[in-house]
Each structure stands twice: as C-alpha cells, then as structure tokens.
Amino acid sequence: MVRVLTFSVVGFVLGLLAVEVLAAAGPAEAAKTPNRPNIVFILADDLGIYDLACYGRSEHHTPHLDRLASQGVRWSSAYAASPVCSPSRAAILTGKDPARLHLTTFLPGRPDMPSQKLLQPKIAMQLPLEEITLAERLKQAGYATACIGKWHLGGQGFGPAEQGFDFVHPGKANTIPSETEGGKGEYDLTAAAERFIQAHRDRPFFLYLAHNAPHIPYTARQDLIAKNAQALEPVYAAVIETLDDSVGRLLDTLDRLELADRTIVIFTSDNGGLHVPEGPHRLVTHNGPYRAGKGFVYEGGLRVPLIVRWPGHIPAGKVLDEPMIHTDWTPTILELVGLPVPEGLDGRSVAGLLCGRTPSATGQPDSSLRNRTLFWHFPHYTNQGGRPAGAVRQDQWKLVLQYETGQVELYNLQEDIGETTNLAEKQPELASRLRQALENWQKQIGAQLNTPNPDFDPDKHRALYIDVDPSQFHAQKATPAEIQRMQQWRQQMNAGSPKPAKPKPKAKPISLSADKELPLSPGQPTVQASQPNGQTGQPNVQPSQPTVQPGQSNIPA
Numbered sequence: 001m002v003r004v005l006t007f008s009v010v011g012f013v014l015g016l017l018a019v020e021v022l023a024a025a026g027p028a029e030a031a032k033t034p035n036r037p038n039i040v041f042i043l044a045d046d047l048g049i050y051d052l053a054c055y056g057r058s059e060h061h062t063p064h065l066d067r068l069a070s071q072g073v074r075w076s077s078a079y080a081a082s083p084v085c086s087p088s089r090a091a092i093l094t095g096k097d098p099a100r101l102h103l104t105t106f107l108p109g110r111p112d113m114p115s116q117k118l119l120q121p122k123i124a125m126q127l128p129l130e131e132i133t134l135a136e137r138l139k140q141a142g143y144a145t146a147c148i149g150k151w152h153l154g155g156q157g158f159g160p161a162e163q164g165f166d167f168v169h170p171g172k173a174n175t176i177p178s179e180t181e182g183g184k185g186e187y188d189l190t191a192a193a194e195r196f197i198q199a200h201r202d203r204p205f206f207l208y209l210a211h212n213a214p215h216i217p218y219t220a221r222q223d224l225i226a227k228n229a230q231a232l233e234p235v236y237a238a239v240i241e242t243l244d245d246s247v248g249r250l251l252d253t254l255d256r257l258e259l260a261d262r263t264i265v266i267f268t269s270d271n272g273g274l275h276v277p278e279g280p281h282r283l284v285t286h287n288g289p290y291r292a293g294k295g296f297v298y299e300g301g302l303r304v305p306l307i308v309r310w311p312g313h314i315p316a317g318k319v320l321d322e323p324m325i326h327t328d329w330t331p332t333i334l335e336l337v338g339l340p341v342p343e344g345l346d347g348r349s350v351a352g353l354l355c356g357r358t359p360s361a362t363g364q365p366d367s368s369l370r371n372r373t374l375f376w377h378f379p380h381y382t383n384q385g386g387r388p389a390g391a392v393r394q395d396q397w398k399l400v401l402q403y404e405t406g407q408v409e410l411y412n413l414q415e416d417i418g419e420t421t422n423l424a425e426k427q428p429e430l431a432s433r434l435r436q437a438l439e440n441w442q443k444q445i446g447a448q449l450n451t452p453n454p455d456f457d458p459d460k461h462r463a464l465y466i467d468v469d470p471s472q473f474h475a476q477k478a479t480p481a482e483i484q485r486m487q488q489w490r491q492q493m494n495a496g497s498p499k500p501a502k503p504k505p506k507a508k509p510i511s512l513s514a515d516k517e518l519p520l521s522p523g524q525p526t527v528q529a530s531q532p533n534g535q536t537g538q539p540n541v542q543p544s545q546p547t548v549q550p551g552q553s554n555i556p557a
Contacts, residue, residue: 035262036141036142036143036204036337036338037204037262037263037264037310037336037337038197038204038205038206038207038259038262038263038264039138039143039205039206039207039263039264039266039333039337040193040197040207040209040250040254040263040264040265040266041092041206041207041208041209041266041329041333042209042211042247042250042265042266042267042268043089043092043149043150043208043209043210043211043268043269043270044211044213044214044243044267044268044269044270044305045085045150045210045211045212045213045214045215045269045270046085046214046215046216046269046270046271046272046273046274046294047213047214047240047243047269047273047304047305048269048272048273048274048275048285048286048287048288048293048300048304048305049078049269049272049273049287049288049290049300049303049304049305050273050285050286050287050288050289050290051214051240051273051285051305052065052066052240052244052305053065053066054066054069054070054074054307055074055288055305056288057288059228059230059231059232059237060228060231060237060240060241061227061228061237061240061241061244062240062241062244063244063248064244064245064247064248064251065244065247065267065307067248067251068247068251068265068267068307068309069307069317070316070317071309071311071316071317072265072307072308072309072310072314072315072316072317072318073307073308073309073314073315073318073319073320073354074305074306074307074318074319074320075305075306075307075308075319075320075321075324076319076320076321077303077320077321077322077323077324078268078303078304078305078306078324078325079302079303079304079323079324079325079326079374079393080269080270080271080272080301080302080303080304080325080326081097081098081325081326081327081376082098082104082105082271082376082378083271083272083294083295083296083297083301083302083376083378083382083386084105084106084270084271084294084295084378084380084382085106085150085152085270085271086103086105086106086107086152086153087101087103087104087105087106088270088271088326089151089152089153089210089270090103090127090131090153091325091326091327091329091346091347092134092326092327092329092330093127093133093134093135093153093163093208093330094127094131094132094133094134094327094330094345095134095327095328095329095330095331095345095346095347096131096327096345096346096347097327097346097375097377097445098377099375099377099442099445099446099447099448100346100445100446100447101124101127101128101131102121102123102124102446102448103123103124103127103153104121104123104377104378104379104380104448105120105123105378105380105382106152107123107125107126107152107153107154108125109123109380110380110381110382110383110497112453112455113381113460113496113497114453114455114456114457114460114461115457115460115461115463115464115465115496116381116453116456116461117404117452117453117456117461118379118388118403118404118450118451118452118453119450119451119452119453120379120380120381120388120450121379121448121449121450121451122448123448125154126153126154126155126158127153127154127158127163129158129162129163132342133163133164134164134206134329134330134333134334135147135160135163135164135165135206135208136163136164137164137330137334137339137342138164138204138206138333138337138339139164139166139206141204141337141339142203142204143203143204143205143206144166144167144196144200144203144204144205144206145164145165145166145167145205145206145208146165146166146167146168146169146193146196146205146206146207146208147160147165147167147168147169147208147210148167148168148169148171148189148192148193148196148207148208148209148210149169149170149171149189149209149210149211149212150170150210150211150212151170151210165208167196169189169192169196171185171188171189171192171212172184172185172188172212182219182220182221182222182224182242183213183219183220183221183239183242184211184212184213184214184215184218184219184239184242185212186211186212186213186242186243186245186246187246187249189209189211189212189246190209190246190247190249190250193207193209193250194249194250194253197250197253197254197257197259198253198257201257201259204337209250211243211246213239213240213242213243214236214239214240214243214285215274216274216278216279216281216284217279217280217281218233218235218236218238218239218281219235219239220235220238220239220241220242221238221242224238224241224242225238227241228241232283232285232286232475232476233281233283233284233285233475235281236281236283236284236285247267251265260311261311261312263310264308264309264310264314264333264336264337265307265308265309265310266306266307266308266329267305267306267307267308268304268305268306268307269304269305270304271294271301271302271304272287272290272292272293272294272296272299272300272301272302272303272304273285273286273287273293273294273300274293274294274384275287275292275293275294275300275384275473275474275475276293276384276385276470276473276486276490277486277487277490278383278384278490282483282487283475283483284475285475286474286475286476286477287299287300287303289417289418290303290417290418290419291418291419291420291471291472292386292470292471292472293384294382294384295382295383295384295385295386296382296384296385296386296389296470296471297376297378297386297389297390297391297400298400298419298471299398299413299417299418299419301386302376302391306324308354310336310354310355313336313355314354314355314356315355315356318356320353320354321370322350322353322369322370323369323370323372323374323393324350324369325347325374326347327345327346327347328347328348328349328350329347330345330347331345331347331348331349332347332349332350332351332354334349335349335351336351336354336355346445348372350369353369370395371394371395372394373392373393373394373437374392374393374394375390375391375392375437375438375441375442376390376391376392377390377442377447378390378391379403379447379448379449379450383493383497384470385464385465385468385469385470385471385489385493386470386471387402387403387404387465388402388403388404388450389401389402389403390403390438390442391438392434392435392437392438392441393413394434394437396412396413396414396415397410397411397412397413397430397434398410398411398413398419399411399424399431399434399435399438400419401435401438403449403450408424408431408435409422409424410422410423410424410427410430410431410434411423460496463492464489464492464493464496468485468486468489470486470489473486
C-alpha cells in the first residue's frame with residue numbers, strides 16, 4: 001500500500017500534482033473501456049419498505065420514485081444484510097456477509113451494559129483495506145468512481161478514497177440537519193452527484209450516493225410539513241417527499257444529458273424503517289404488515305424497498321418476489337456491466353432475473369433463487385430494543401433464534417407475513433433442521449458469538465426487554481395508552497444507555513479556507529474545504545490518488 005504523506009504545504013502541492021497526472025490519464029483509460037453502462041446506486045438511510053407510495057403507503061408523496069418503479073423492476077422480497085447500517089453498507093460494497101467481515105453492527109457499536117444478558121463480540125472498527133470493494137473492481141475496468149454522502153465504514157485511513165473511490169463528497173453529518181435547505185442535505189448531495197455525472201458523462205461511471213435521510217433527527221421545510229399534516233408523522237413524511245424530490249432531480253439530469261438509456265439506476269435502503277420512538281420524535285414510521293423495524297431481525301427490520309431501472313434491458317413495471325439480499329449487489333452489478341464475478345463472495349448474481357433471462361429451455365424462472373437460503377447473524381443489542389438473534393429464510397419458512405434464551409421461532413411467511421404465529425412446536429423437525437442450518441452456516445463463515453455478561457442485572461433487563469416487547473409495537477395501530485407506554489420505555493432505555501464520551505480537543509489542523517476551492521486545472525477535480533460532519537482529522541494525500549478525509553470533498557464544482 002502506498003505510504004500516506006503527513007500533511008504540509010509541500011506535501012499538499014505534491015498531492016495536487018499527482019491528482020492532475022491521474023486526471024490527465026482519465027480519457028486514455030476511458031478509450032480502452034468497452035461501452036459499459038453507468039451505475040447510479042442510491043442508498044437511503046433507515047427507509048422502510050412501506051415508506052413509499054409504490055409500496056402501498058398512500059399517505060406519502062413519492063411521485064419520482066413511483067415513476068422510477070414504473071420504468072423498471074420493483075422488488076417485494078429484497079433484504080438488508082443487517083437490521084442496522086454499517087454492516088449493510090459493507091455487504092453492498094464487498095459482496096460478503098457482515099458475519100464473515102466481523103462487522104456486524106453500526107460503528108462504533110453499542111457498549112455492553114448490565115441490562116444486557118450477553119456480552120457482544122468485538123467488531124472490526126472499519127471495513128478492512130484488504131477487502132476489494134465494488135468501486136475498486138469497477139475502477140480497474142476504467143470506471144470513474146464517486147462516493148457522495150454517508151460512508152460509516154471507517155475513519156481516517158479507511159475512508160472512501162482508500163476503498164476505490166476517486167471522488168468523495170461527504171456532505172453534512174447525519175446528526176446536523178441542514179437549516180439552509182430545510183432538509184437533511186439531500187440537495188447538497190444531489191448537486192454534487194450532478195456535477196460528477198456532468199464531468200464524466202463521456203466515460204462509464206459508478207456513482208454511490210448514500211443519503212442521510214430519513215435517519216433521525218428529522219427536519220424539513222414548513223410548507224412540506226403542512227402539506228403532510230394528515231400523515232402519521234408529518235415531518236417524517238416531508239423528509240420522504242424531500243428525498244423523493246432529490247431523486248427526481250437526479251433522474252432529470254440523466255435525461256437532460258441523454259444518459260438514461262445507458263445508466264443502471266438502483267434505489268434501496270440500508271435497513272428497515274424505525275418503528276419505535278427515538279430522539280425527539282414521539283412517532284416515526286411503521287412498516288406496514290411487517291413486524292418491528294430497524295434493529296430487529298424480523299421482516300420490518302430486514303425488508304427494504306428496491307427499485308432498479310435500465311431501459312431496454314430491464315422490463316418496465318415488473319414486480320419480483322424472489323428473495324435477494326445486499327450481498328448480491330457486487331456480483332449482480334459486475335455481471336450486468338460484463339465483468340467477471342470473482343469467487344469467494346457470499347452473494348450471487350441476480351442479473352438474469354433482473355433482465356428477464358431464463359436459465360433453461362423451459363422458459364421458467366430460476367427456481368434456485370426462489371428456494372435459496374438466506375442467513376442473518378446479529379449478536380447485538382440495539383437502541384430500538386432489539387436483542388441478539390439470528391435468522392434463516394428458506395422458501396416461505398423463516399426461523400428466528402433468540403441468542404439470550406435459545407428460543408426458536410418459526411413462521412410461514414406465505415401465510416403470516418407479520419410473524420405473529422410461532423409454529424416451532426407444531427413443526428419441530430422443520431424448526432430443528434433450519435436451526436441446524438443456521439448454526440452450520442455460522443461455523444462455516446467464522447461468526448463471532450456472544451458470551452455471558454458477568455455484570456448482568458435481571459431487573460434492568462426485565463424493564464427494557466421483557467415487560468415491554470418493542471418488536472410488537474405498531475405506531476399506526478397503537479392506542480394512546482400504548483404510545484404513552486412506549487414513550488416511558490424510551491425514557492428508560494435512554495436512562496440506561498451511557499452517554500458517549502466527549503472527544504478531547506485536538507490541535508487545529510492546517511486546512512483550506514472554509515469558503516474557497518482550489519481548482520487543479522480546467523475541468524479537473526477540486527479539493528474543497530472541510531464541511532461540518534462531526535469528525536475531525538488532518539487532510540493528507542497519497543502520491544497515487546487523491547485522499548479525502550471525513551468532512552472533505554473533491555467533487556468538481
């Protein structure tokens with residue numbers, strides 16, 4: 001790996017020269033690249049499958065995403081690799097399961113507490129640099145690559161620039177709502193994406209656009225809040241509409257530049273919607289017929305919206321129900337653009353299914369996709385009330401294994417999509433077989449397991465996890481008394497969670513002026529001054545590529 005230079009004026013200038021050399025080589029690389037399609041991968045944060053109108057949420061206004069769905073494929077059984085963010089992002093970009101990567105919860109993770117019966121395994125604190133990302137594979141094939149928005153896979157030295165992305169624009173942090181835009185920075189990120197597309201419209205590009213919306217805290221324009229006054233949570237509905245509008249702007253840009261027909265657009269989410277009160281919000285969302293939400297391995301925490309469009313290649317207006325999961329994206333995208341799919345990935349390509357191809361002369365869909373087995377390993381407690389658990393889905397059957405107690409839950413998703421009736425006692429052989437499959441898979445991939453907590457306090461555990469079952473709460477169906485009880489539960493959960501330590505003040509790093517950009521050369525990238533995103537760190541550069549630290553941007557202006 002190339003050594004990172006300590007930031008100095010001389011080092012920074014050398015880094016800029018190195019970027020100019022790389023940028024000058026861009027057209028030559030593009031000339032060697034076949035006529036491959038562009039990829040725009042849009043990732044929402046905590047968006048539930050039931051948050052869009054095209055999935056049945058009539059109270060939410062999402063005309064642009066509805067249009068995208070009508071022009072492509074909408075998936076009804078798309079799954080997150082994890083019920084929380086960082087593991088899902090790692091799975092998308094590597095094609096590997098979070099359990100294999102030992103990155104099974106959000107970074108930096110929830111601390112162990114007396115209320116938790118089990119100790120959580122120590123996770124990797126970043127996506128390892130030795131993992132080859134989708135961006136790196138596409139970059140090797142001549143693609144221009146950009147990461148715009150939320151990363152959440154490691155800090156300094158482990159950012160997007162170290163994982164195959166040439167152009168980086170973090171935008172504003174998830175915890176700092178944009179007061180100037182009346183939103184969560186959706187339009188800032190979209191504007192950066194539009195600049196990237198404009199600058200690279202003549203060569204294949206991979207745009208990974210990871211929004212901070214609709215993750216808490218919520219903020220939106222007052223006129224949109226008033227427009228959505230009849231929604232379950234008007235501010236949340238306004239956030240969804242703002243996100244939809246930003247997607248519409250990006251689609252319009254592709255149309256204006258005549259790129260739509262040669263661009264694969266993918267829209268999905270990192271995990272299910274937040275179904276319990278959190279932060280300052282009394283109500284958030286619900287996941288329709290699905291149980292629970294973010295932080296749980298029930299369907300509401302794992303099923304995500306998924307829309308894919310590629311005119312002329314992917315059928316328009318089609319709904320697919322075959323199970324697919326985040327780890328499928330790396331092999332699927334590689335096959336769609338005509339690149340070899342490497343061995344050793346946990347996901348499998350669904351490119352044939354997407355494009356309507358059949359695997360045999362029978363003309364029937366690939367039954368192995370419908371009958372495939374999907375696994376989840378989540379050995380963590382969550383702020384939403386989730387407890388360590390694993391899950392396996394095979395055909396219409398789903399088994400949930402509670403790690404605290406060893407309790408097995410078996411559901412027939414074809415007849416009971418809400419996971420309300422546990423059939424484990426009525427189907428003991430099936431439950432035993434699926435549990436054994438889950439445990440065998442855990443051993444095969446080296447999953448990290450929980451251990452007993454020596455400081456366990458049964459009374460605190462009972463108050464947070466037994467007296468109230470947060471997985472059963474449904475904001476739309478709840479009575480006022482049930483909503484009040486969940487508010488009390490939230491206060492108890494917050495009181496029992498240690499506050500994060502305040503970081504020690506650091507020496508102020510040398511940086512560019514907060515309101516200036518340095519152009520490298522006409523038409524080439526710029527290095528933009530730091531944006532507030534809740535992280536610090538000195539800028540540094542590598543001789544071989546631009547290195548962008550959290551809070552910096554090098555998207556062309």
